[in-house]
Amino acid sequence: FTVEDLARALDALFVAGIDDMVAVGDLPAILGRLSARGLALGIASSDCEASVVAMTERFAIAPLVTFVAGWDSGHGVKPEAGMALAFAERVGVAPAEIAVVGDTDHDMGLARAAGAGLAIGVLTGTGTRESLGARADLVIPSIAALEAALFG
Numbered sequence: 001f002t003v004e005d006l007a008r009a010l011d012a013l014f015v016a017g018i019d020d021m022v023a024v025g026d027l028p029a030i031l032g033r034l035s036a037r038g039l040a041l042g043i044a045s046s047d048c049e050a051s052v053v054a055m056t057e058r059f060a061i062a063p064l065v066t067f068v069a070g071w072d073s074g075h076g077v078k079p080e081a082g083m084a085l086a087f088a089e090r091v092g093v094a095p096a097e098i099a100v101v102g103d104t105d106h107d108m109g110l111a112r113a114a115g116a117g118l119a120i121g122v123l124t125g126t127g128t129r130e131s132l133g134a135r136a137d138l139v140i141p142s143i144a145a146l147e148a149a150l151f152g
Contacts, residue, residue: 011047014047018051023059025143031061032064040091044110066090067086067091069083079113084113095114095117098117101143103122103124104125108121119137121133122141122142123139123140123142124143
């Protein structure tokens with residue numbers, strides 16, 4: 001494989017696997033409550049944009065998501081700042097006014113590189129308290145705990 005061929009093959013696998021994905025919690029309810037509180041929501045992924053869009057449709061959260069970026073969206077890749085900076089610009093706030101929530105050290109690196117106001121690690125993905133905690137402001141057990149973490 002060339003790098004380009006490998007990237008296309010992996011992207012195709014991720015898109016093809018959307019129907020086999022399992023949500024961590026009731027995403028429409030969790031994200032709906034955050035949106036109802038006035039938060040703009042976005043997804044910055046190391047997957048391709050097409051797979052992220054397909055995932056938002058599969059889990060019925062597309063109407064709740066203001067911004068979607070994949071590695072191929074033109075904002076750079078994690079842990080570079082581009083995706084978070086593009087999100088902040090899209091929603092009209094300074095980077096220091098956003099929170100980056102993620103399950104990898106690359107997500108925490110994205111938050112730090114962009115100057116995000118909060119870097120929140122979640123333990124329902126590939127990261128551990130140890131791998132996330134060094135750069136996270138807060139580590140929570142899952143996205144389901146995000147509303148309580150932010151608003152008490």
